[in-house]
Amino acid sequence: MKIPESFDMLVQNGLVDEVICQLMSGKEAEVYILKSKGEICCAKVYKEASRRSFSHMAQYQEGRKGRNSCQARAIEKNTRYGRKEKEGAWQNAEVDALLRLDEAGVRVPHIYNYVGGVLLMELVVDVHGDAAPRLNDLKLTGDQAREYHHEMISQIVLMLCAGIVHGDLSEYNVLVGSDGLVIIDLPQAITAAGNNNAGRMLERDVKNMTAYFGRFASELLSTEYGKEIWKLYASGELSPGMELTGHFKQDDNSADIGGVKREIDSARRWHERQQANKS
Numbered sequence: 001m002k003i004p005e006s007f008d009m010l011v012q013n014g015l016v017d018e019v020i021c022q023l024m025s026g027k028e029a030e031v032y033i034l035k036s037k038g039e040i041c042c043a044k045v046y047k048e049a050s051r052r053s054f055s056h057m058a059q060y061q062e063g064r065k066g067r068n069s070c071q072a073r074a075i076e077k078n079t080r081y082g083r084k085e086k087e088g089a090w091q092n093a094e095v096d097a098l099l100r101l102d103e104a105g106v107r108v109p110h111i112y113n114y115v116g117g118v119l120l121m122e123l124v125v126d127v128h129g130d131a132a133p134r135l136n137d138l139k140l141t142g143d144q145a146r147e148y149h150h151e152m153i154s155q156i157v158l159m160l161c162a163g164i165v166h167g168d169l170s171e172y173n174v175l176v177g178s179d180g181l182v183i184i185d186l187p188q189a190i191t192a193a194g195n196n197n198a199g200r201m202l203e204r205d206v207k208n209m210t211a212y213f214g215r216f217a218s219e220l221l222s223t224e225y226g227k228e229i230w231k232l233y234a235s236g237e238l239s240p241g242m243e244l245t246g247h248f249k250q251d252d253n254s255a256d257i258g259g260v261k262r263e264i265d266s267a268r269r270w271h272e273r274q275q276a277n278k279s
Contacts, residue, residue, distance in 0.1 A: 004032075006045045009116045016043075023131055028187060033131065036120055041112060042131075044119040046187075095119065097164055097189035104162035105240075106155055107182045124177045124184075132182065135212070136171040145216035151181055152209050153225050156202070158240050159183075160233050165190050165198050169205035171212040192233070199230045224248040 003011060003019045010016040017035040023042060024031045032043045098121070101108045110122040124132040140148065152174070159166065166173075166189055173185035192198040206226030214221035223246035231248065232238040 004045070006116075006118060007034075007043070010036075010043075010113075010118060010120070013115065015113060015115065015120065019043075026185075028185075033123060036112065040123055041120055042109075042123040044121065046117045046119075093189060094185075094187040097186040101159060101162055101164060101183075101186075104158060106158050106162065107177075107180055108186070109182065109184060124175045124182045126176065127178045129178075132175040132177045134172055135174040135176055135181065138176060140213070140216045142217045145213040146220070148181060149209065149213040149217070149220055152213075153206070153229075153244065154241070155181065155183060156206060156209075157229060157238065157242070157244075160192055160202065160229065161238060161240050163192050165192050165195075165202045166205050167201045170208045174209075199234070202226060202230050202233075 001019055001021060003016070007016050007019060015036055017038065020033045020035065020040075022030060022032050029047055030045045032045065034041065034043055095111065095114050098108050098111050102110055109124055111119065112122070113120040126132045135148070156166075156169070164186075166183065166186060168185065168188050169183070173183065175182040175184055190198055190201065192202070195201075203226035206229065210220055210223060210225065225244060225246050227248035228244055228246065229238065232242075
């Protein structure tokens, strides 16, 4: 096929030999299969913000910092430069997340290069060597659903142990590769420790996946892995490969409001004595 203009810089740099076909067009990007230095791979071409249906909601932006104060101010004021920087930060968030997760052993596509808004990465294939289908494209048996659910929960735990929450995980952005499930589409990924919405997003990711697999294995619908995982993470007890139960018990112990008030009053009186002594 004719090489799209978006690949001009990569062609000039010798990174693209041939564009074979367009694989898909999504809400935030178009994906192509191509040859790069003789090897088959795929390229994700990010759409301009004005053409993209996925909004940069504040809950995803929390915790992301500009490279310097000037960039941060420009983004906050929504100037042309600020919008450009915000767009770059959005794309870089996916690159950073993929690199971090790949290093941690999470099953995500391996990155080859990132140039001019085009992300070159591994083409995930199925057992026949064809482009891997999305999870949503398959009809599963109960056993397959249970197996894939267990695998996905393990990957979500591994992601969280690496400090990342996907934030938009569903059956539409998981590929069924030749050797297991592969998680894709992470521009909205957040840092768990730097975003107050992380716990809720983690639980939503797990709920989405459980609801999908629960179509084929209904007993999964009664599990509460999301709440269990986040509680373990928040208490510093979560580790890769740990055995989970899928159950969660809410702490029914009421807060000792009176005790808290007494501690505050005690601290206030101590502070007042200190100030009096200084006087």
